[in-house]
Amino acid sequence: MGKNKEFDIVITPENRGGSSVISELFRYKDMMLLMLRRDIIANYKQTILGPTWAVIQPIVSAIITAFVFGGLAGLSPSGIPTFLFYMIGQVSWGFFSGSLNGSANVFLNHSGLLSKVYFPRFVMPITDVMSRCISLLIQLAIFAAFYIGFVISGAAIRPHWTIVLLPFYLAHLAVIGVGVGSILSAFTTKYRDTVFLIGYLTSFWSYLSPIVYDIGIVPERFLKIYLLNPVAPVINHIRYAVFSQGMLTWNYYFISLAVGILLLIAGYKVFNKTERTFIDTI
Amino acid sequence: MSEQETIIKIENVSKKYRLGVLGRGTLKADLQSRIAKMRGLEDPNSKIGENNDRFGENGDYIYALKDVSFEVKKGERLGIIGKNGAGKSTLLKLISRITAPTEGSISYNGKVTSMLEVGTGFNGELTGRENIYLNGAIIGMTKEEIDAKFDDIVEFSEIGKFIDTPVKRYSSGMYVRLAFAVSAHLNADILIMDEVLAVGDVSFQRKCINRMKEIAENENKTILYVSHNMSTVHELCDRCIVLEEGKLVYEGDVAHAEQIYRGELSGGASMNYESNNMHINPHTMLSEALFVSAAYPNGEQTIDENGILPIDISWQIKEECKDLNLRIEIRTRYDRALATKLYKNLEHDEIGKVYSDTFYLDLRMLARGTYATKYTLMRPGKYGDALNLDQVQGMDIVIDQAYNEEEFAWHTEWWGVQIPD
Incomplete structure (x- = not known):
């Protein structure tokens, strides 16, 4: 658009203008922090237990899964306290599926604001993941407390040196979650059906991942295919880092990392395409 | 103000909405339509009736805006009037980058900010102070910019000592004043106001209009103002465009624009x-x-x-x-x-x-x-x-x-x- 050179911003059907997206996102860092603060305050104001709710939920589900899958179905691994084994699985999976759902429904959940004011739309999934990180941190702290408690009472577990990679592992989960969620966000704006489908998808996915069982129960001949599920090797590595038991599958881990990054790039592209006109179809 | 430079240039802008998508919105209906199309049948989900040149050949879509071009000079206060559905809000949505045009281009210099409808981006659990920061950030101000204007905002809003009370405890009038106060102190070159003054009491409305005039005159900011309330348009704007069924039918002084706008309500020869x-x-x-x-x-x-x-x-x-x-x-x-x-x-x-x-x-x-x-x-x-x-x-x-x-x-x-x- 040579003739429009005298203007800073030129909006055309293909391009909504503006400076490069990363710098624009940076300009809105205050907004992200304030939105994060709002989420935290709004979630827990006028609740008696406050942020404790973030803790109770994974503990309760870890107890239930430990009872159902560990106690009744006998899927618990040897040597590791059942409760801890399931809790770390639940916490990691909760973070992953939360990131996925949050990004997939970002346009629906915030349509009121998004239809009124412009800001780089990717602020929304970023803020969403950030606020999930906060509750993740609380949950991990609780997990650590239980862990220490179990060690003191004589459980034969110790962390592996790869525990230092834990933040990286968790970021890896978020990358996959946001990537897949962003791709799905294109559909949720158009078809409300997708919202329900995503619910089924995530629960189905969780059974394909080593959340409620140990990877050791997967038959050898399926393992090669099984580990292509990008979440499986990451969860597996997280468990290994925490308990030093099981196996490390670095080659599958790196495949998962590559897949995750590709998904994130694809998701970002889809997201940017969707956000241009989603307000017309939502 | 004729010597002022052009700050917004809108060239042949059209915005097309597909009627189908608006009416359907579920996968089932979309599949139904697609299958019917494959078999050569009539789309079971298409809308019937309404036929004029705003609609596409098959009635599949509607032009909310059709071939609109105009320019706005720096420091101008432009009123945009027209009946409901004339395309006013669509135009503002395009300028504020909320959605993209189907054809044409919109160019401008500087920062555009929409004044938010009352309550958008406000959270009842947060205090007035927290909401000022949040709302300011949403419309693109940094924390330092808000810090610098914080006292002005509080003074303008007349909230006073309630600033640290959660806004859910505010009266609706206080709520409106706070929301407007934030918007009125925005750091933008082009300000977009879509029916934002419809709420609030008369004296506060007047205060807002005076504030907007002041901003435009002293700080040389440009204002785009949409309203059905012609008396506020008269007070605030120095120029007007009239939209009718998505087309620009008039551009010029406010009094004449109003006549055209009213002309479609009654009259004739x-x-x-x-x-x-x-x-x-x-x-x-x-x-x-x-x-x-x-x-x-x-x-x-x-x-x-x-x-x-x-x-x-x-x-x-x-x-x-x-x-x-x-x-x-x-x-x-x-x-x-x-x-x-x-x-x-x-x-x-x-x-x-x-x-x-x-x-x-x-x-x-x-x-x-x-x-x-x-x-x-x-x-x-x-x-x-x-x-x-x-x-x-x-x-x-x-x-x-x-x-x-x-x-x-x-x-x-x-x-x-x-x-x-």
Whole structure:
């Protein structure tokens, strides 16, 4: 658009203008922090237990899964306290599926604001993941407390040196979650059906991942295919880092990392395409 | 302000909405439509009816905006008016980058910010202070910018000591004031306001308008203002565009724009009361005479050099009546009566016959503007009162050059409609 050179911003059907997206996102860092603060305050104001709710939920589900899958179905691994084994699985999976759902429904959940004011739309999934990180941190702290408690009472577990990679592992989960969620966000704006489908998808996915069982129960001949599920090797590595038991599958881990990054790039592209006109179809 | 540079340039902008998607929104319906299309059947989900040039050939989509071009200069306060659905809000959504145009381009310099509708981006659990920061950040201010303006915002909002109370405890008036105060201190070059002043009490509204004027004049900011409230448009804007069914129909001064905008509400050069049944007849017992039609002679409103306007009116006698008078009321656009002219002893002898006559209105004292009228047929009642037999909406009177205007411009908004002799 040579003739429009005298203007800073030129909006055309293909391009909504503006400076490069990363710098624009940076300009809105205050907004992200304030939105994060709002989420935290709004979630827990006028609740008696406050942020404790973030803790109770994974503990309760870890107890239930430990009872159902560990106690009744006998899927618990040897040597590791059942409760801890399931809790770390639940916490990691909760973070992953939360990131996925949050990004997939970002346009629906915030349509009121998004239809009124412009800001780089990717602020929304970023803020969403950030606020999930906060509750993740609380949950991990609780997990650590239980862990220490179990060690003191004589459980034969110790962390592996790869525990230092834990933040990286968790970021890896978020990358996959946001990537897949962003791709799905294109559909949720158009078809409300997708919202329900995503619910089924995530629960189905969780059974394909080593959340409620140990990877050791997967038959050898399926393992090669099984580990292509990008979440499986990451969860597996997280468990290994925490308990030093099981196996490390670095080659599958790196495949998962590559897949995750590709998904994130694809998701970002889809997201940017969707956000241009989603307000017309939502 | 003519020497100012152009800050917004809108070129041939169109925005197309697919009707199908708006109506469907579930995967099932979309699949249904696609299958029907494959079989060559009619789309079971398409909308029926409505057919004009705003719609695509198949009625699949609607142009919310069609080929709109205009420019805005720096420091200008542009009003955007038009009926509901004329495309005003769509235009603002395109400029503020909420959605993308289908065709054309929009170029501008500087930062555009939309003034948010009251409450958008506010959270009831947060305090006034926290909401100021959050809202400011959402509309693109950094924390430092808000810090710098924080005291001004609080002062403008008149919230005072309640600033650290959660806003869910605020009265709705406080809520509105706070929301507006944040927007009014934005750091933007182009400010977009879409019906934001519709709420709030009159004195606060006035304060807001003054603040916006101040911003435009002192800080050389540009304002785009959408409203149905023409008096605020008059007060705030120095120029206006009129949108009609997605097209730009007028660009120019506010008074003329309003006439065009109002012109589509009523008026024209002739009216037929028989066919469109516009009688306002409160007493069904008193239907002794009814209006038939009204028209300006020669098909257009012509005021002669003495300020006299002729109107042809015809009426029909339905029942025997003893006396018949005509009343023509000149009213403001807010339907307040300004003046009335009475014509006595209209012909009324023969039942069933349609009579017509030309009536002359003396408009010498009337200031420039658009006026609504009402015609009433009446007769004296038993107790010295006037009984209305029939009443109809009359044709608008548009005075663009007042007969008796002084050498300076007449400000009807403040000085009234009657020009002194």
